Amino acid sequence: MEHLPISLYLLFAVTAILTLVLFLRAVGLSKTLISLLSLWIILQSVLSISAFYQVTTVMPPRFMLLVLPPVILIFLTLLTKSGRAFIDGLNIGKLTVLHIIRIPVEITLYWLFLHKAVPEIMTFEGRNFDILCGITAPIVYYFGYIKNVIHKKVLLAWNIICLLLLANIVGTAVLSAPFPIQQFAFSQPNIALLYFPFALLPGVIVPIVLFAHLVAIRKLIR
Numbered sequence: 001m002e003h004l005p006i007s008l009y010l011l012f013a014v015t016a017i018l019t020l021v022l023f024l025r026a027v028g029l030s031k032t033l034i035s036l037l038s039l040w041i042i043l044q045s046v047l048s049i050s051a052f053y054q055v056t057t058v059m060p061p062r063f064m065l066l067v068l069p070p071v072i073l074i075f076l077t078l079l080t081k082s083g084r085a086f087i088d089g090l091n092i093g094k095l096t097v098l099h100i101i102r103i104p105v106e107i108t109l110y111w112l113f114l115h116k117a118v119p120e121i122m123t124f125e126g127r128n129f130d131i132l133c134g135i136t137a138p139i140v141y142y143f144g145y146i147k148n149v150i151h152k153k154v155l156l157a158w159n160i161i162c163l164l165l166l167a168n169i170v171g172t173a174v175l176s177a178p179f180p181i182q183q184f185a186f187s188q189p190n191i192a193l194l195y196f197p198f199a200l201l202p203g204v205i206v207p208i209v210l211f212a213h214l215v216a217i218r219k220l221i222r
Helices: 005-029 031-049 066-080 081-088 092-114 129-145 152-176 202-219
Strands: none
Touching: 005 031, 005 092, 005 152, 005 202, 031 066, 031 202, 066 081, 066 202, 081 202, 092 129, 092 202, 129 152
């Protein structure tokens, strides 16, 4: 991955920082949450720098240690009484603004594709339409939560569609990686997400985006 330009690393760093800032702005500056996020980022940074995730021949893939713990934590939050109480106090308007980070994420993926670090199908020129969520997020926020002219059913539909688009790119990314379960992109597999700092995309950014959608869907249904 030494061939990547420094500007690409800077773009991703800014994207990751913006994600954390918008997320903490939406959920509050809890010392516990900041500590958990910090420890998780440090742990995943150390593992990805040490080439832990670059071992791709074992089953289950080590990559699961990057994505499963935050997903499990999210669902535990949704399933516990204290977790639901925390969720119900969140501002879903602010969580909607967070989705603008999907624009620089998609630019990063496209740039990685140009440098042969991810396949084309993981970009907006392939089968990844996630950038549409980032483009529409400010519009949905303004008309849905500032002007209050978008019906709740439309807001719910937007969140569900964007959640499905997120699932689509996550599935594509996993099945394009050089694991024993690989199904796509054999000529140019997804290798970037096995390296630091891009491993923080599935390990940190994607779970935050997932959490934002699940919170919004729960609150809109209620």
